[in-house]
Amino acid sequence: MTKIINTIKDLRTVNFIDGRTGKFRFIAKCKAGYPSCNEVRFDRENEMYCKNPGRLLNAFKRGALLTVEFNPTGTDHWLTVFARVGKKVKFMDEAIMRDLEVGTINSCFDNTNLMDMYQYKAVNSKTWADKAFVMNEVKIEDLDPVIAGVDFSDSLTQLAAL
Numbered sequence: 001m002t003k004i005i006n007t008i009k010d011l012r013t014v015n016f017i018d019g020r021t022g023k024f025r026f027i028a029k030c031k032a033g034y035p036s037c038n039e040v041r042f043d044r045e046n047e048m049y050c051k052n053p054g055r056l057l058n059a060f061k062r063g064a065l066l067t068v069e070f071n072p073t074g075t076d077h078w079l080t081v082f083a084r085v086g087k088k089v090k091f092m093d094e095a096i097m098r099d100l101e102v103g104t105i106n107s108c109f110d111n112t113n114l115m116d117m118y119q120y121k122a123v124n125s126k127t128w129a130d131k132a133f134v135m136n137e138v139k140i141e142d143l144d145p146v147i148a149g150v151d152f153s154d155s156l157t158q159l160a161a162l
Contacts, residue, residue: 002134004097007119012091016079020072021050027067028060035066054099056082062108068096087112103128 006013023046025039040046049056056068068082070093081093089112092100102125105114114132124136 002098004094004133005119005123005135006097006133007122008113008116011089011113013094013097014079014081014091015094016070016072016081017050017053017093017095020070022046022070022072022075024049024056025069025071025078026056026059026065027069028064029066030064052099053081053093053095054101054104056096057100058104058108060108063111065108084109084112089114097133098131100132101128102130102132105132 004013023040025037027035027037030036040049057065059065065082066084067080069078070081071078080091082096083090083092089109102120106128109115119132120130123131123134125132126136130136
């Protein structure tokens with residue numbers, strides 16, 4: 001299991017989705033300004049969200065999504081896996097955090113506490129395709145071979161061959 005790195009203050013986590021299947025529903029603001037509830041009706045979409053929970057947060061336009069709820073298969077209970085109040089995301093499921101990309105945050109949640117450069121730096125995020133809450137691997141090809149005037153090109157080539 002990939003370790004989650006969370007430097008954002010007051011962002012709590014829950015663990016309801018991990019390894020489970022079920023249904024999802026969204027509470028989002030409509031154009032008129034009041035919240036509406038939208039349930040995912042198709043099994044293939046629910047299955048896709050279970051496999052890629054980071055996609056749950058880019059299902060709506062910027063600022064519209066308020067809450068995501070999850071109903072595990074075999075139960076009648078809806079569990080909140082993402083909650084936003086105003087400009088503050090209060091909590092998020094760990095499965096969503098592991099799959100969430102910087103690009104989703106920068107395009108849909110740029111006015112919330114999720115957009116945090118210190119968080120991105122803590123997990124070595126360099127591009128919008130990088131993950132926001134799990135450590136991103138540094139590729140040897142991306143490293144600068146010259147450090148303090150010493151050329152380490154041969155050493156990096158040998159490391160890449162391993």
